[in-house]
Amino acid sequence: MEKKIYLDNAATTRTRPEVVDAMLPYFTEKFGNPSSVYEFASQNKKAVDEARGTIAKALGADITEVYFTGGGTEADNWAIKATAEAYKAKGNHIITTKIEHHAVLHTCEYLEKNGYEVTYLDVDEYGIVKLDQLEKAIKPTTILITIMFANNEIGTIQPIKEIGEIAKRNKILFHTDAVQAFAQVDINVNDMGIDMLSASAHKLNGPKGIGFLYIKKGVKIRSLIHGGAQERQRRAGTENVPGVVGFGKAVEIAMATMEDRAKKEIELRDYLIKRVLAEVPYTRLNGDRVKRLPNNANFSFQFIEGESLLIMLDMNHICASSGSACTSGSLDPSHVLLAIGLPHEIAHGSLRLTLSEDNTVEEIDYTVEKIKEIVDKLRKMSPLYEDFTRKR
Amino acid sequence: MEKKIYLDNAATTRTRPEVVDAMLPYFTEKFGNPSSVYEFASQNKKAVDEARGTIAKALGADITEVYFTGGGTEADNWAIKATAEAYKAKGNHIITTKIEHHAVLHTCEYLEKNGYEVTYLDVDEYGIVKLDQLEKAIKPTTILITIMFANNEIGTIQPIKEIGEIAKRNKILFHTDAVQAFAQVDINVNDMGIDMLSASAHKLNGPKGIGFLYIKKGVKIRSLIHGGAQERQRRAGTENVPGVVGFGKAVEIAMATMEDRAKKEIELRDYLIKRVLAEVPYTRLNGDRVKRLPNNANFSFQFIEGESLLIMLDMNHICASSGSACTSGSLDPSHVLLAIGLPHEIAHGSLRLTLSEDNTVEEIDYTVEKIKEIVDKLRKMSPLYEDFTRKR
Amino acid sequence: MYTEKVMDHFSNPRNVGEIENASGVGTVGNAKCGDIMRMYLDIDETGVIQDVKFKTFGCGAAVATSSMATELVKGKTVEEALKITNKSVMEALDGLPPVKVHCSLLAEEAIHAALWDYAEKNNIKIEGLEKPKSDIHEEEETIEY
Amino acid sequence: MYTEKVMDHFSNPRNVGEIENASGVGTVGNAKCGDIMRMYLDIDETGVIQDVKFKTFGCGAAVATSSMATELVKGKTVEEALKITNKSVMEALDGLPPVKVHCSLLAEEAIHAALWDYAEKNNIKIEGLEKPKSDIHEEEETIEY
Numbered sequence A, B: 001m002e003k004k005i006y007l008d009n010a011a012t013t014r015t016r017p018e019v020v021d022a023m024l025p026y027f028t029e030k031f032g033n034p035s036s037v038y039e040f041a042s043q044n045k046k047a048v049d050e051a052r053g054t055i056a057k058a059l060g061a062d063i064t065e066v067y068f069t070g071g072g073t074e075a076d077n078w079a080i081k082a083t084a085e086a087y088k089a090k091g092n093h094i095i096t097t098k099i100e101h102h103a104v105l106h107t108c109e110y111l112e113k114n115g116y117e118v119t120y121l122d123v124d125e126y127g128i129v130k131l132d133q134l135e136k137a138i139k140p141t142t143i144l145i146t147i148m149f150a151n152n153e154i155g156t157i158q159p160i161k162e163i164g165e166i167a168k169r170n171k172i173l174f175h176t177d178a179v180q181a182f183a184q185v186d187i188n189v190n191d192m193g194i195d196m197l198s199a200s201a202h203k204l205n206g207p208k209g210i211g212f213l214y215i216k217k218g219v220k221i222r223s224l225i226h227g228g229a230q231e232r233q234r235r236a237g238t239e240n241v242p243g244v245v246g247f248g249k250a251v252e253i254a255m256a257t258m259e260d261r262a263k264k265e266i267e268l269r270d271y272l273i274k275r276v277l278a279e280v281p282y283t284r285l286n287g288d289r290v291k292r293l294p295n296n297a298n299f300s301f302q303f304i305e306g307e308s309l310l311i312m313l314d315m316n317h318i319c320a321s322s323g324s325a326c327t328s329g330s331l332d333p334s335h336v337l338l339a340i341g342l343p344h345e346i347a348h349g350s351l352r353l354t355l356s357e358d359n360t361v362e363e364i365d366y367t368v369e370k371i372k373e374i375v376d377k378l379r380k381m382s383p384l385y386e387d388f389t390r391k392r
Numbered sequence C, D: 001m002y003t004e005k006v007m008d009h010f011s012n013p014r015n016v017g018e019i020e021n022a023s024g025v026g027t028v029g030n031a032k033c034g035d036i037m038r039m040y041l042d043i044d045e046t047g048v049i050q051d052v053k054f055k056t057f058g059c060g061a062a063v064a065t066s067s068m069a070t071e072l073v074k075g076k077t078v079e080e081a082l083k084i085t086n087k088s089v090m091e092a093l094d095g096l097p098p099v100k101v102h103c104s105l106l107a108e109e110a111i112h113a114a115l116w117d118y119a120e121k122n123n124i125k126i127e128g129l130e131k132p133k134s135d136i137h138e139e140e141e142t143i144e145y
């Protein structure tokens, strides 16, 4: 295969070689079960707790507040379902937004089928939650506010601290899906009033299949996965030691490089945005210009359809995404783009490019040229463009 | 550290170097998200489905019937909770046994708190379910029978085919926790009338943090983890590609070597059992002499306590287990040993040795010598032994 | 995901374009579903389809099925063209992924819609052709850039 | 899991054994919980503990606390021995894991039980010593091998 240009870091990231190196001994050498009593295995318990400590530090949390899961989705499911169950006596109302990841949305829909009431908050045209709407949505029966830290499609960062304050003032638990934000932007769970937070290693150059849920001390929440006494009896199942160790290493590196990385990514991202908007007509940038993830650019190209665009980019060895990865193949346009007010035909023509610090200006230049060519080609075959030019 | 003797393969196993080699490219090279449309990622989808095919073949199942999970515990939770939910209209009664792994037992207890009725079947002194009791336990409201394939502590293998027939005759779903049995003994889901089956990679020289649930075509069961459309919309979350690939490789090897391996393990196991029973007085073998996993030996040494024995073995670089790994540290004696009728004091003095094909006769000889020494030492400090000798 | 044939027709679509004063033009699908196909037919006095062009807004499968459909109708009589089903389009492409089957339906409908337009313009009735139901049934509001 | 001190006392327990015609013997704990401690005291006429031995059925912590307890009482007067608490045993061992704290309680109780036996045998009353409640409260049925 020719050299590819990977611009889909919101879907998943390359596991860093240093991370793999850190994991390797735990497969074939230090392979013991951390729950075993013998010395050979107890070193693994130590390794798991070291990773836990690294993650706790990255959040400004205590080491006892971090619980490993099988990924971001499980963490979201856990936070929402188990809170719903634990606080049933208090109420049955949950507040979330229309732009959450499906891990949150479908979990909420599941709860709706089981007697819970869910309010899906609107967002403004930039994808930001309206705080006054949030305040108004709160009822005596509200037991949970779950609002994502940063959106996976358009990169918009929510006013988490303000949401945390509203939650605290109203004595409601606040969970945030930080799968896209953790170790990318500054997070301090205490300063921000976060009671629960989900994250996933493979979004930050760690391995797939490992995530965590931060649960503030004192928050009573049930288990989602019952069984052995692992994770302080809150999440059963033999610990994924290599995964945990890899996660720890990835966080260690991501936190150490966060500032420089963000700076580099923002520069490249802004260059990309500037060129695309200037050189491709009938194009808009989705999401907020400033309150957005350092590596996210999301465009809508009028008159063309996203999948065609993606395949043609792929034929030019450029990896990109339209909606979120796990829903491509579905026929519905992105719920996030609809929520920020895009009409269907324009939502269908969207492209998400999510950078990493490894991308170069040359790659961006090449990508922009290809986008221009392809958009032009697709518009020439588009009946919508034909209608538009006729009307003019 | 000096060379260790690892005799705790029921707790977890060493990941095979070939398995790690198979996984490695999926961390740093082929790291794409299988749900992405571009070629670079779709090769990962293929890799995942190849592993799925290997596993399906090992079960005599169809490739569309295998769903990856974050481990054996998640698979058990999924099978039981989601069946309970899906068949709520039909009934609320579940049948299981007293000797299940906590992943099953605690899930059943959770359901009991939520309006379900659970029958915990007794087992005989060898740990085998009484089929007439099973038949008698069935009610019009019974929706699920969940009985483990082989026990993790005493290694007893259940009459799965007979149980499957009873389930089928009564039109009740049958789930089996095969975490200890999969790829160790012959399994054919169709011949055995199994509707759902759980397994976990790290028990068969695969990586930790990956498992699967087999779900027979046509079995309606809900999701446990909601979100993206992965695993045919039944289990959300970005696929753990390296984990899945490693699982596939581990199964491929385990199936190819099963017969030889079992033969070797049984020989070594029987040698171990024979020596221990002959050379350590007041000792019994727990579990069935014949219907047992090839690699499992479980002894009770009267008058002594298991943890002390384990620590002293550990001081001699022998890794072993008393109850199951994830409950050591708890003060209760093994529920399995109590269920086969052992009194508490004897259940407390149990030792599980689970072999692998890598163990040698020399290791077993050394271990037997050490067991003799340690049991002797501990008995000399035991007030129970003092009482016993005085009484004689 | 796609067969080689689909990829070929997607990357080098045949008969893209418009026909001035076409004998029949049909547009089916809608932006909401993400697929719009427009087919132009040039039909001579003997009822033979002399030329065909298309424009498509849609996924890879939509483009490929449109392209293949134009190849299949070209040179056919109206009656023969009518017999082209979504199955024949799919088969000619060596198959489509299950989620994309609807695209081939759209191609069939696009042919029918263009033929219907031709019949209406010429005030004739084509045996077995019904008024196509699919069409852009709602104009989406446009937004400002 | 265990401190070095615990591991030391576990692997080389001090004062294991029995004392023939001991001044006092106490047995506490029960097999159900997995811990039984028996302590033998040899106390001279002046009330000084001249010798002490123990036997323990139990986990590493149980053995280590028993051993440490014997070291702490040896040479002490009855009154001094009475002041030895589970906390002093734990401290002397540099701590115990939370799930094992109950073992140190057992050690304290074993001393008390042995002293109680001594007091009963000699028909004296030891100020501050209450009849220990813990004991083997049920004989488990034995099974055949």
Ligand SMILES: Cc1ncc(COP(=O)(O)O)c(C=O)c1O
Residues within 6 Å of the ligand: A010, A071, A072, A073, A074, A076, A101, A103, A148, A150, A151, A152, A177, A178, A179, A180, A200, A201, A202, A209, A211, A326, B236, B237, B238, B239
């Ligand atoms: C915002 C957000 N939440 C949750 C998830 C789910 O994480 P995972 O796929 O690791 O389970 C993702 C990514 O897929 C995400 O972007």
Ligand SMILES: Cc1ncc(COP(=O)(O)O)c(C=O)c1O
Residues within 6 Å of the ligand: A236, A237, A238, A239, B010, B071, B072, B073, B074, B076, B101, B103, B148, B150, B151, B152, B177, B178, B179, B180, B200, B201, B202, B209, B211, B326
């Ligand atoms: C019989 C049995 N079931 C379930 C499990 C749970 O598997 P895991 O720890 O991989 O979640 C185990 C092992 O821990 C087991 O032995």
